[in-house]
Amino acid sequence: MTVAIDIQLFTDPACPFAFSAEPIRQRLRFFYGDGLRWRTTMIVLTLEPGEAEKLQGGAPGLQRKYGMPIDPAPYSRPSSSEPACRAVVAARLNAPSFEERLLRRLRVRRMDGGLLDDPALIAGAATDVGLDPEQLARWCDSPGVEDALQEDIAAARNPSAAARALDHKLGGPASERRYTAPSYELSFGSRTFSLPGFNPIEAYEAAVANLDPTLPRRAAPEHVEDVLRAFDEPLATAEVEAILGRSARTQLGRVAQPIPAGADCYWRL
Numbered sequence: 001m002t003v004a005i006d007i008q009l010f011t012d013p014a015c016p017f018a019f020s021a022e023p024i025r026q027r028l029r030f031f032y033g034d035g036l037r038w039r040t041t042m043i044v045l046t047l048e049p050g051e052a053e054k055l056q057g058g059a060p061g062l063q064r065k066y067g068m069p070i071d072p073a074p075y076s077r078p079s080s081s082e083p084a085c086r087a088v089v090a091a092r093l094n095a096p097s098f099e100e101r102l103l104r105r106l107r108v109r110r111m112d113g114g115l116l117d118d119p120a121l122i123a124g125a126a127t128d129v130g131l132d133p134e135q136l137a138r139w140c141d142s143p144g145v146e147d148a149l150q151e152d153i154a155a156a157r158n159p160s161a162a163a164r165a166l167d168h169k170l171g172g173p174a175s176e177r178r179y180t181a182p183s184y185e186l187s188f189g190s191r192t193f194s195l196p197g198f199n200p201i202e203a204y205e206a207a208v209a210n211l212d213p214t215l216p217r218r219a220a221p222e223h224v225e226d227v228l229r230a231f232d233e234p235l236a237t238a239e240v241e242a243i244l245g246r247s248a249r250t251q252l253g254r255v256a257q258p259i260p261a262g263a264d265c266y267w268r269l
Helices: 016-020 022-035 051-056 060-066 082-094 096-111 119-129 133-140 143-156 161-165 201-211 224-229 237-244 249-255
Strands: 005-011 036-042 183-188 191-195 257-261 264-268
Touching (some): 016 060, 016 096, 022 237, 036 082, 036 096, 082 133, 119 133, 224 249, 224 264, 237 264
Antiparallel strands (some): 183 191, 257 264
């Protein structure tokens, strides 16, 4: 029986850097599967003054650089990520099998121009994954969810010593440094490995190999169908290509159905 490496992922559905790093996360999920045990911690970036206004400008540069389906247009107004982060925590506590999928759909809707403090967006994301939006809203109002959300916020603002040594990879004011999105804290037994901020895939795979050199790694896929069948959600072009390690748009166009979004699309069989 494989003993999993634990990964605490610090993130926020409003962050275009975190969304642009989804190809890396999906590659890790594909190659290591159950050998990695994920735990998501919500940062709630917009608690900091000026962050919502900064995020309102959109991320056309990141879209061009990393290829994820981000609408390059600015958002209609500044918005808070707190309601969406609260919804993810509510799913974690009450329907944990839905947590990751709900976060994904919140990201997708946000990067397609939506506002994370819009109740309709959160309800739509819940419906996408098969959650009752009204039930989710009731969970969000519970004291337990509030307590857990505050624990996430506090953890995100208490970086490890190794992460603090890489202060240029952290965010927040000088008086309260925090993890940026995405940041990874990996642990296996008594060993830990900090990867704050956006990093290349090689950094994560090297960390995994150092923590557990015996962890099984899936064979490289030959076809785009192998990649798409491994996931229960549509994947962006950039995600498929990150897993394959090569260009795949032409092959995707032959065998998969595109779902236009932002400046690109997602694909499903």
